[in-house]
Each structure stands twice: as structure tokens, then as C-alpha cells.
Amino acid sequence: MKFLRHGNRNIGIAGLSLGEVRKAGRVIADKMFSERYVLFYGFPSKRIIMKTKVFYVDPPLIRGKAMKVAIKLIHQPIVVIINAESNCINKDLVEKSIDEIESGEYAIHMSIPYTSTKLEMLYRKATSILLNIFPNVNLPNYPSYSLIVGVRKYFDLDEDTLWNYEHLATFMALLDGKTKVRIDDSNCKDNVQPVFSGMEELFIKSMLKSIIRLAIRRNIIERNIGLELLKEIEVNMQ
Amino acid sequence: MKVFLALSKNYFRQVISLINNMKPSPKVLVTSSDEEVEVLCKRFGFEFRKLMEVQSIEELHNYDMAILALAEDSENISMFKIIKSFNIPIVIALLHNKDNRDIFINEGVHYIIDENEYINANLSTMLLPDTWVFITPISLVPKIKVAFYRVLRRALLGISYDDVRYLLSKLNLNIYVEFFNRFGNRTTGHVLAAGDYIVMSGFEDDVNKAVKELEKLFRKYEEIQASRILQQIKTKEYG
Numbered sequence: 001m002k003f004l005r006h007g008n009r010n011i012g013i014a015g016l017s018l019g020e021v022r023k024a025g026r027v028i029a030d031k032m033f034s035e036r037y038v039l040f041y042g043f044p045s046k047r048i049i050m051k052t053k054v055f056y057v058d059p060p061l062i063r064g065k066a067m068k069v070a071i072k073l074i075h076q077p078i079v080v081i082i083n084a085e086s087n088c089i090n091k092d093l094v095e096k097s098i099d100e101i102e103s104g105e106y107a108i109h110m111s112i113p114y115t116s117t118k119l120e121m122l123y124r125k126a127t128s129i130l131l132n133i134f135p136n137v138n139l140p141n142y143p144s145y146s147l148i149v150g151v152r153k154y155f156d157l158d159e160d161t162l163w164n165y166e167h168l169a170t171f172m173a174l175l176d177g178k179t180k181v182r183i184d185d186s187n188c189k190d191n192v193q194p195v196f197s198g199m200e201e202l203f204i205k206s207m208l209k210s211i212i213r214l215a216i217r218r219n220i221i222e223r224n225i226g227l228e229l230l231k232e233i234e235v236n237m238q
Numbered sequence: 239m240k241v242f243l244a245l246s247k248n249y250f251r252q253v254i255s256l257i258n259n260m261k262p263s264p265k266v267l268v269t270s271s272d273e274e275v276e277v278l279c280k281r282f283g284f285e286f287r288k289l290m291e292v293q294s295i296e297e298l299h300n301y302d303m304a305i306l307a308l309a310e311d312s313e314n315i316s317m318f319k320i321i322k323s324f325n326i327p328i329v330i331a332l333l334h335n336k337d338n339r340d341i342f343i344n345e346g347v348h349y350i351i352d353e354n355e356y357i358n359a360n361l362s363t364m365l366l367p368d369t370w371v372f373i374t375p376i377s378l379v380p381k382i383k384v385a386f387y388r389v390l391r392r393a394l395l396g397i398s399y400d401d402v403r404y405l406l407s408k409l410n411l412n413i414y415v416e417f418f419n420r421f422g423n424r425t426t427g428h429v430l431a432a433g434d435y436i437v438m439s440g441f442e443d444d445v446n447k448a449v450k451e452l453e454k455l456f457r458k459y460e461e462i463q464a465s466r467i468l469q470q471i472k473t474k475e476y477g
Contacts, residue, residue, distance in 0.1 A: 040337075047337075053344060055312070056337035069312040075319060 009034065011098060012074030015084030016066050018042030018193055021050070024084045027091050028052055035074050038084060041066035042195070061195065063144075064161035064206075071155045078102065079155055081166075083146035088188035097149045100182070107179035108150035108170055110140065118197075119143045122204040130211065133221065133229065137174050139167060140183050143204070154179075158217075159210045163203035171211055175220065208233050239264040240301040242326065244317045246309035247272040249332070253307060254282065267301070269317075271308070292317070298324040306331040306347075311338045318345055351377050359386070368392050370449050384439045385449055393432040395459040399425070402436070405455055406448055413440030413448055 012035035015021065015028040019042045028036055029051050038050055041057040048054060055073065057066045070081055078101060082089050097109040123143040130139060144164055154169045154176075161168065173179045196203075209230055216226035241264045245253060257266060266284045268275065269292050279286040287295060304326045306314045311334050318331065322345075330349045331342055336358075342350050352374075359373045367390035375384055399417055406415055417425045420433030430436075436452075438445055 053341050055315075055341055056335050058311070058335050069310070072312045072316050075316065 009078075009098075009102075010076045011035075011078045011080060012076040013037070013080040013082070013094075014039055014070035014074060015052075015082050016041060016063065016070065017084035018061075018195065019044040021048075021084045023087055024082055024089045025050070027082065027089055027094055028084065030091065032095070033080070035076055037070065037073055039066050039070055039073075063163050064165045067155075067165035068160070071152065074152070077152050079148075079150055079152050081148045085193075086146040089147055093147065094149070097147065097184075101149055101151065105180065106182045107154060107173045107176075108148070108166075108181045109184070110145040110149075110166060110170070110182070111147040111184035119200045119203070122200055126204050126208050129208065129233070133212075134215070137171065140170060140181075145183075157214070159214050161210045162199075162206040164207050167207060168210060168214060171214065175218065205233060239303070241266050242298060242301045242304040242321070243268045244304070244306045244308050244314070245270050245272075245275055246307060247274040248309065249307040250275055250278055253305060254278075267295075267297075271313070289317075293320055298326065301326050303328045304330070308332075311335055311342075315341065315345060318342075318347060322346070349377055363388055370453075372445075381442045382439070383442045383445045384437065385445050387436040387438075387452075389430050389434045389436070390432055392456055392460075393430055393434070395430075395456070395463055397430045397456070397459055398428050399430070400428070401455070402430075402452065405451060409448060409451060411440065411444040411448055413438055413444050415448075 009032055011033050013028055013030075013033040014037045015024055016039050019040060021028075021038060025038075028038060030036075036052040037055055038052050039055050039057055040048070041060055041063065043060060044056075055069070057069050059065065067081060071079060078098065080094060080098065082094070093111065097111065100106050100109055120143055127139050130137070145166055148166050148169075150169060150173075154173045155165070157168055157172065159168055170181050173181055212221075212226050212229050212233075215221050216223055221229075239260070239262075241257065243253060243257075243266060245268055247270070257264065267287065268279050268284050269287050269289055270276065271289055276286050292298075298321060301324070304321055306317055306329065308314050308317060314331050314333075318329065321329070328349070329347050330351065331347045333339060333342060333350050333352045334354060336352055336354055339350060339352070355373060359371050362369065362371050363386055367388045369387075371386045373384050373386070374380055375382065403415070406413070415436065415438050417430075418435040418437065419425045419431070420435075425431075425434060438448060440448075
């Protein structure tokens with residue numbers, strides 16, 4: 001199937017990184033994708049020369065913003081976003097998950113959680129709050145994912161977050177009813193960068209707020225109730 | 239002349255005042271993600287289209303110029319990708335982050351205006367004395383460069399203007415050098431004083447060469463100064 005491998009598939013890939021690209025660089029440079037980008041959202045120490053196009057995101061250290069920029073840059077119907085610093089991502093995994101989405105089995109496929117005790121703890125707290133509000137919606141179990149493949153329309157949102165954009169997309173997809181979301185664990189661990197320590201509370205708070213704002217916008221909860229919830233979150237999460 | 243504008247609200251005033259001064263007045267088509275721009279366009283009588291509609295505007299084939307001045311680099315790039323197929327002969331884009339210059343060139347934007355270059359230059363002349371600051375004044379002619387230098391501590395070295403002029407004349411470069419005091423007037427003294435500015439303009443390579451040589455001169459003077467001070471300090475020997 002050579003004709004499928006040279007930019008003929010309608011897929012764009014973006015690798016997010018703080019400052020260096022490891023094994024995943026080979027996956028990003030693959031010619032199967034018709035649009036390829038590496039996005040740096042940290043402070044890279046030197047100018048990096050790569051085969052793929054390099055984009056520097058402003059403001060730095062905001063992962064949610066970097067994801068939003070990646071989706072703006074890619075004009076293809078299927079979007080792949082990977083953590084370029086991860087050692088867990090290989091070509092087979094990416095290709096398999098793309099095939100699933102192209103065949104229409106799933107709308108969003110995510111894989112490989114990386115673990116940080118504090119971020120996870122706060123995230124569990126937040127999901128329990130959300131379960132009380134939206135009993136039908138099951139959000140993913142972990143605060144962040146290193147491989148996200150999905151249909152572009154679920155990612156094309158107006159809302160801003162600091163850390164996890166993928167949760168908003170899955171929230172929208174789950175509300176759609178017909179679509180399916182698949183979440184995998186590939187038995188491989190990555191570390192959260194020490195740069196983010198101390199910011200976890202702000203990250204989770206902003207995610208909670210933006211999910212509720214999304215729900216208000218789509219008329220899933222009433223405006224007054226939503227605004228009250230937003231106020232409560234400020235108090236509860238501290 | 240027909241001009242296509244992709245504007246954010248921050249640049250509306252600047253770009254529109256420019257367009258109003260053009261004679262004969264051009265035909266303008268504006269697109270933006272901001273509501274404010276839509277309102278202002280109605281006030282000024284410009285044609286406005288939403289961002290989503292741009293792809294389907296067939297007229298754009300006949301346009302002579304496009305100016306991309308949206309709020310973010312990513313927006314500018316994605317807008318350029320959309321209008322690429324219309325083959326507009328001149329495309330000018332505003333750059334916010336200087337590291338992204340390469341991606342703009344790769345995509346094929348003709349002229350790039352770096353906004354932060356001016357902010358950065360202005361701030362660093364204030365905050366960082368005794369360092370060279372470079373600016374490309376007009377991005378149409380990228381090879382012409384201006385270098386600024388604010389003297390503060392190095393005024394102690396007592397370097398005379400003639401020394402600098404002599405050094406530069408020996409190098410035979412195509413550059414123009416001038417000295418100003420801190421009030422912006424031409425200096426009348428003989429020696430570089432605290433707060434003086436050295437301004438150098440010319441071709442990029444020539445300016446770079448001259449800056450290198452001047453830096454060498456300053457270092458030499460510093461060495462001489464340091465050795466003089468060392469001789470003054472009396473040291474005792476023990477043992």
C-alpha cells in the first residue's frame with residue numbers, strides 16, 4: 001500500500017515538547033502524515049534544527065495553549081497529537097490507532113498515562129465533583145495523555161485551558177452520544193517534568209472551570225446553576 | 239489596487255490609517271475573529287467576511303496584496319495556508335515570536351515584519367548598557383542593519399572618538415558611524431562619556447565586522463586598565 005504512505009492520508013501530526021525531541025521524532029518525521037509539526041512550549045536552550053517544521057508557542061509552559069495552537073496549524077480532518085519527549089510512542093501504536101479512527105470505530109483514541117502523584121490526586125477530586133454534576137459522562141482516568149488521535153471537529157473549541165485540552169474534547173465527544181472514545185494503557189511510564197511542580201492546583205481548577213463553561217454554552221446545565229458551580233470550585237479546590 | 243486584510247483588533251487603527259492615506263484609495267476586504275473589527279468595518283464602510291468564509295471567496299484571485307496581522311503566529315500561518323491557493327503576489331505577515339521566522343519563510347510569506355524586534359531593542363538599550371543591540375529597520379531590505387551601543391561602565395576606560403574613527407577607517411567598510419550624548423545631540427567632547435550612544439548603520443556583514451573589531455578594542459583597553467590597577471595594589475609575601 002505504498003500510495004497510502006506518502007502524504008496521501010488526511011492526517012496531520014503535531015509533537016509537543018518542552019525542549020527536546022527523543023525517539024518520537026522519527027514518528028513525527030514519517031511521510032505518512034501530510035502535515036508535520038514540532039511545537040516547543042518550553043524554553044529550548046538552543047536553536048534546534050529538524051526535518052519537520054518547528055513552531056514556538058507563546059506563552060510558554062501552557063500545555064493547553066500548545067494543543068490549541070497545534071489544532072489551529074493542522075488543516076486535516078484527523079489530528080494526531082503526541083508528547084515528543086515520551087519514550088513510549090512507536091510507529092505501530094500510532095498507525096494502529098489511526099486505522100481505528102479512519103474506519104470509524106472510535107472518534108478519539110488516547111493512550112499512555114504518565115503519572116504524577118499530586119496531579120493525579122487533585123484530578124480524582126475534580127472528577128468526583130464532575131460526576132455529581134454530569135452523572136452520564138465518564139471522563140478519562142488520568143490527568144494527561146501522551147498520544148491523542150481524534151477527529152478534528154471535537155477538538156475545534158473556543159474554550160481555553162492551562163493543562164489538559166484532551167479532556168474537553170472527550171467531554172464534547174461523549175455528549176454527542178453516538179461517538180466512542182477509547183483509552184489505552186501501553187504499560188510504559190513517563191515522568192511529569194519537574195517544571196510543572198507547584199502549578200497542579202491551578203491546572204486542575206482551570207480544567208474544571210472550562211468544562212463547566214462548555215456545558216453552559218451547549219445548554220447542558222442552566223446558566224445560573226453553572227455560574228454558582230464556578231464560584232463553588234474556587235472555594236472547594238483549596 | 240485591491241488589498242486583503244486579516245486584522246486583529248489591536249492593529250485596526252494602524253493599518254486602517256495607512257490604507258486611508260493611500261491614493262488612489264484601494265478596495266479593501268477585511269476578515270477577523272474579533273467582533274470589534276466587524277463593527278468598525280461597518281462604520282468605515284469596508285467589506286467584512288468571517289474567517290470561515292475566506293476559503294470560498296473566489297474574488298481573491300484578483301487581489302494584489304494581503305496583510306496578515308492577526309493576534310497570534312499560529313492564526314497568521316493557518317490564514318496564509320488558506321489564501322495560498324489564490325496566488326496573491328504580495329503577502330505581508332506580522333511576526334510575534336522571533337523564533338517562528340523560519341516557519342513563515344518555509345511556508346512562503348514574502349515579507350515578514352517582526353514586531354518584537356523593536357520592543358526588544360528598546361527595552362534592552364534601557365536595561366542592558368554596554369551591549370550591542372541590532373535592529374533591521376525595514377523588513378523590505380533585510381540586509382541593512384543598525385547597531386546601537388549605550389556606554390556606561392566602559393566610559394571609565396577613556397576611549398576617544400578619534401580612536402574609534404581611526405579603527406573603522408582602517409577597516410574600509412561601507413558603514414556610517416555617529417556618536418550621540420544621552421540627550422540625543424551630537425557629542426562635542428573628545429572622550430566616550432557615560433550615557434553616550436554609538437550608532438552604526440550599513441550592510442549586515444559590514445556592521446557585524448565593525449562591531450567585532452570595536453569589541454576587541456574595548457577589551458584591549460579593559461586589559462590595560464586592569465593591569466594598571468594590579469600594579470597599584472601592594473602584595474605581601476609570606477613564608
